Amino acid sequence: MLETVISIVLPVFGLVGLGFVLGRIGFFPEGTGRGLENYLYRFALPLLIFNAISKADLPDEPNWELWIAYFAGMYSAWALSQLSLRAMGHERAIAVIGGFTAAFSNMMMIGIPLVVSAFGKDGLIPFFMLVSVHLPIAALLATLMIEGQGAGGKGAAIAKTLAGLARNPILIGLAVGLVFNLGGFALPKIADQMASWIAESAVPCALVAMGLAVRRTGLGELSGALGLVTFAKLVVHPAIVYVLGHWVFDLPPLWANVIVLVAACPPGLNAYLIALPYPKAIPLASAGVSLATGLAVISVSAWLAFLLAH
Numbered sequence: 001m002l003e004t005v006i007s008i009v010l011p012v013f014g015l016v017g018l019g020f021v022l023g024r025i026g027f028f029p030e031g032t033g034r035g036l037e038n039y040l041y042r043f044a045l046p047l048l049i050f051n052a053i054s055k056a057d058l059p060d061e062p063n064w065e066l067w068i069a070y071f072a073g074m075y076s077a078w079a080l081s082q083l084s085l086r087a088m089g090h091e092r093a094i095a096v097i098g099g100f101t102a103a104f105s106n107m108m109m110i111g112i113p114l115v116v117s118a119f120g121k122d123g124l125i126p127f128f129m130l131v132s133v134h135l136p137i138a139a140l141l142a143t144l145m146i147e148g149q150g151a152g153g154k155g156a157a158i159a160k161t162l163a164g165l166a167r168n169p170i171l172i173g174l175a176v177g178l179v180f181n182l183g184g185f186a187l188p189k190i191a192d193q194m195a196s197w198i199a200e201s202a203v204p205c206a207l208v209a210m211g212l213a214v215r216r217t218g219l220g221e222l223s224g225a226l227g228l229v230t231f232a233k234l235v236v237h238p239a240i241v242y243v244l245g246h247w248v249f250d251l252p253p254l255w256a257n258v259i260v261l262v263a264a265c266p267p268g269l270n271a272y273l274i275a276l277p278y279p280k281a282i283p284l285a286s287a288g289v290s291l292a293t294g295l296a297v298i299s300v301s302a303w304l305a306f307l308l309a310h
Contacts, residue, residue: 002305004308009114013297013300015204015211019208019213020215039205040202040205044202046169047199047202048199051177052124053180054177062129063129069241069245070262070263073239074237081103083095093278097278097281098228101229101292102229102288103232104268105233106266106269106293108268110206110266115261119257122254128174225284230295234299237264242256245259246310266295267289268289
């Protein structure tokens, strides 16, 4: 059991660590990390999603219980963190960003490699079902809870968010993959081979990019707020998802285990990016991403060992 967990988790976080070290010693020129992120988000990850969805054996209808189990855990962790931060005296923007950090898993850079390593390509079907609604809902809710002041108010903020989602390469890759799947279309053989090669580069590049990003954002000052957010993300979120997925809704074991593992992932860079317009919230978001990513080596290993044993 221990050997299995190590063989799954260590290569994933080993590449994250490699990216961190390479960034620390200045191995890459300035801006390499951001360039790699652009390659991933605009090209490699959308092609990975397109490839998987276009060729997958999709379920006949959406599994609402899968979404309820995951998002109930996600928003419980968000609410717990946000309300606790408000009770600790933090202003609204900091509390919202803290809640978002506690709820928004790093699906692309950490989630995909972990799911593929632990459960193979079969695990990507429930994973992409989550992705299809995870990003739009989370981004809209964060915008609603923070905005509403200043020119345009919530209406302008929502319109801007929706326009951004319509141009999001991840969602475009998913949508085009669905069209190809449902329409029975396929890429020409040469184009398909090229797309497959690019898609295969997504996982290792994402992990190295995550390490470079953690190095760039830094840890900052440790605080009670940071500890709260980290605990909610790595422990509370996956625990609630486990109870709902395995005990309340009795999902297929593979699907339940996939969403628990995704819930156990550290927060993604979107938490940091969403905090950028709110300077007071940036330290908590960047430190939350960095600390949780470091501790996830232990927490994800524990969750994976638990899932494989049950």
